[in-house]
Amino acid sequence: xxEQSTITRHALTVLAGQLAVMAYGVTDxxxxxxxxxxxxxxxSVGSAIFISVYVALMGVLxxxxxVWAEQRGSQDWAGIGxxxxxxxxxxAFTSLLxxxxxxxxxxxxxxxxxxxxxxxxVNQYLGVLALALPPALLFRMYSTLNQALGRPQxxxxxxxxxxxxxxxxxVWFTFGGAGLPAMGVVGCAWATLxxxxxxxxxxxxxxxxxxxxxxxxxxxRMERPDWKQMGRFARLGVPAALAITVEVTSFTLMALFIAxxxxxxxxxxxxxxxxxxxxxxxxxxxxxxxxxxxxxWRGAGNEMRAxxxxxxxxxxxxFASIALAAILFIAKSRxxxxxxQQTEVVLLTAGLLAWxxxxxxxxxxxxxxxxxxxxxxxxxxxxxxxxxxxxxxxLGGGYWMAYHGLGPLAPLRSPTPFWAASxxxxxxxxxxxxxxxxxxxxxxxxxx
Numbered sequence: 317x318x319e320q321s322t323i324t325r326h327a328l329t330v331l332a333g334q335l336a337v338m339a340y341g342v343t344d345x346x347x348x349x350x351x352x353x354x355x356x357x358x359x360s361v362g363s364a365i366f367i368s369v370y371v372a373l374m375g376v377l378x379x380x381x382x383v384w385a386e387q388r389g390s391q392d393w394a395g396i397g398x399x400x401x402x403x404x405x406x407x408a409f410t411s412l413l414x415x416x417x418x419x420x421x422x423x424x425x426x427x428x429x430x431x432x433x434x435x436x437x438v439n440q441y442l443g444v445l446a447l448a449l450p451p452a453l454l455f456r457m458y459s460t461l462n463q464a465l466g467r468p469q470x471x472x473x474x475x476x477x478x479x480x481x482x483x484x485x486x487v488w489f490t491f492g493g494a495g496l497p498a499m500g501v502v503g504c505a506w507a508t509l510x511x512x513x514x515x516x517x518x519x520x521x522x523x524x525x526x527x528x529x530x531x532x533x534x535x536x537r538m539e540r541p542d543w544k545q546m547g548r549f550a551r552l553g554v555p556a557a558l559a560i561t562v563e564v565t566s567f568t569l570m571a572l573f574i575a576x577x578x579x580x581x582x583x584x585x586x587x588x589x590x591x592x593x594x595x596x597x598x599x600x601x602x603x604x605x606x607x608x609x610x611x612x613w614r615g616a617g618n619e620m621r622a623x624x625x626x627x628x629x630x631x632x633x634x635f636a637s638i639a640l641a642a643i644l645f646i647a648k649s650r651x652x653x654x655x656x657q658q659t660e661v662v663l664l665t666a667g668l669l670a671w672x673x674x675x676x677x678x679x680x681x682x683x684x685x686x687x688x689x690x691x692x693x694x695x696x697x698x699x700x701x702x703x704x705x706x707x708x709x710x711l712g713g714g715y716w717m718a719y720h721g722l723g724p725l726a727p728l729r730s731p732t733p734f735w736a737a738s739x740x741x742x743x744x745x746x747x748x749x750x751x752x753x754x755x756x757x758x759x760x761x762x763x764x
Contacts, residue, residue, distance in 0.1 A: 319609065319621075319628045326468060326605035327632070333459075333472035334597040336479045340511070343479075344504040345590050347486050349583070349656050355490075355501040357579040358437035360586035361430055362501070364571035365438070366445050368564045369417050373410040373449075374456050375560035376553040377403065381604070382611035382691045383552065384464035389615025397532040398539065400461060405541050406549060407457055411450040418446035429576045437501055444505035451516035458519040463604050466612070467528060474518055478511045485510055555695035559686065559702045566706040570734045573715055577729055584664035585731040587655040592672045592679075595640055599680035602633035603687035610691045619760050626688055626757060637680035645673040664731070671735035678743040685749035692756040701748050710741030 341363065348355040380403055387396045421442050425435050459471045488496065489503025499506065523529050571589065575582045606629025613622040644651065648669035652662045686698050714734030721727040 319625055320632060322466075323602070323605045323609055323625065323629055324632055326463075326466060326608065327601040329468045329472050330463065330604050331597060331601035333468065333475035334601055335594070336472075336475040338594045338597055339479050340482045340508065341590055341593065343483050343486050344501075344508075345586060346655060347490050347504060348501050349587075351490055351500060354434065354579060355437070356586060357575065357582040358434050358441065358501050359504065360571055360582045360589075361425070361434060361575055362438045362441040362445075362505075363586075364568040364589075365421055365424065366418065366442060368561070368568040369414050370449065370452060371564045372557050372561040373414045373453060375557035376410055376549075377407060377453060377457050378460055379553040379556035379690060379695075380457075380549065381460050381464050381607060382614075383549075384461060385608045385611035386615030388465060389612040390617075393531040394533050396461075396464075397534045397536065399545065400457070400532070400534060401536070401538055402542050402545050403457060403549065404538070406546070406553070407453050411453050414449045414453070415446045418442045418449065424572070430572060431575065434575070440502045441505045444502060444509055448505070448509035448512045451512040455512065455516045455519055458516075458523070463608055464611075465528070466608060470522055470526070471519075474515050478515050481514065482507055482511050552690065552693065552695060555699050556690060559695070559699040562699070562702040562706055566711045566738065569711055570714065570731075570738065573711075573718070574731045574734060577731070580660055580664065581729075581731055583656065583661050584668060585734075587652065587661070587665045588668035588672050588731070588735070590655075591644070591651065591669065592675060595637075595644065595672070595676045596679060596683070598636050598640060599633050599683050602629055602636070603684045605629070606633070606684065607687040607691050610688060614691060614760075622691075623757055623761065626753070629684060629688070633680055633684050637677060641673040641676045644669055644676070648673075668731055668735055671732065671739055675735065675739040675742060678739065678746045681746035682742060682749050685746065685753050688753055689749065689756065692753075692760065694752060694756060697752060698749060701745055705741040705745045705748075706738070708741075709744065710738040713737035713741070 344359060344363070345356070348359040380399070383399060384396050387393075387399070419442070421439060422435070425438060430438070455474075459468070462468050462471045485507035486504045488494070489499050489506050490501065491503075492498030523534055567589065571582070571585060574585045606625060609625040609629075610622045613619070613625060649662070649666040652665035652669060655665065656662055689695070689698055711734070714737035716722065717727070717733035717737065718729055719727050
């Protein structure tokens with residue numbers, strides 16, 4: 317099978333599962349929007365905070381993908397099992413850290429001036445999701461392992477099956493019925509909790525029963541923490557997690573700063589952000605598949621095949637992202653009308669989706685680059701670039717244009733300046749990352 321076929325098949329399998337997961341968020345957005353404008357606004361703020369915490373902690377575990385893929389390339393099957401057990405200590409620590417953060421959001425809500433009438437709903441929503449975080453992170457470890465092994469199918473089946481549980485539970489818990497009182501937006505969080513624990517339990521059962529995991533010898537007695545190995549995990553995972561934190565918090569703070577403009581702006585931004593997140597799954601899937609192949613060939617000692625995998629991943633990911641951006645731009649009004657029946661929300665969202673299309677093009681390049689840079693153990697420099705561009709030019713520039721104006725231009729109290737500035741910042745980021753990756757490939761070739 318050609319490299320392109322291998323990467324594409326892997327990516328499409330991952331994408332099917334990722335889209336199912338994103339459909340959880342789409343479901344909650346539609347359900348909350350149908351329930352009440354305030355529910356949608358609370359979901360916008362609450363989900364932004366949860367995603368910031370979850371994705372940052374998930375980044376620590378996702379960064380282990382090249383480690384396990386390289387061990388697979390070198391045929392070190394027992395080593396994968398040992399490092400997986402060590403990673404469980406890391407997962408436990410990140411779970412406790414995340415639960416603490418989600419349980420105490422008031423400081424962030426006050427700092428960003430989220431309206432007082434939304435804070436109670438946001439606190440209740442995040443309190444439930446704090447309980448749902450540990451199984452979500454454990455399942456992410458299982459997912460990363462399967463991606464490294466080139467066998468993402470089982471994960472995808474679990475993610476798709478979870479959608480059939482999530483949709484009816486979100487509707488039922490939010491609107492009530494059959495003796496259950498309506499919970500509003502908090503019902504969406506309870507539905508997520510049920511799905512997360514179900515998926516985690518099934519993943520543990522599969523690890524125990526499926527033959528593909530037998531050579532890894534998972535079910536040995538837990539070793540004591542290996543601090544040297546933990547240090548290697550940290551050197552790879554912590555900068556990667558901080559980089560993701562910068563990226564996601566720039567998105568989160570954007571949502572929180574927009575929330576002060578009122579429920580209309582928050583609702584429009586929530587829909588735009590949800591669509592951007594769905595589109596993001598396509599290049600993310602190609603980034604996961606490509607990095608797994610690159611690390612596999614590096615573990616096997618074949619830098620030439622690793623370079624070919626990099627180039628192949630770029631071609632297929634770029635083609636898919638250009639097509640999606642074009643479709644979004646053409647059909648932006650129709651897509652916006654799916655999420656809301658309110659004319660003002662649809663008009664605002666349609667305007668934002670034009671910027672989302674531009675944002676997606678540069679987002680596709682940077683996410684592929686940063687995953688591949690981790691394959692070459694480059695994590696600190698991308699963190700610096702993210703901080704300067706996304707927090708500085710993106711978030712800072714958008715805030716300044718929205719609330720202070722720019723030169724002769726008056727302030728534009730709308731979500732649009734935030735999306736425009738973020739697109740420009742991400743474009744610069746993508747160009748810098750591509751340059752870093754080109755240098756890494758040349759250095760790896762010289763060391764052959």
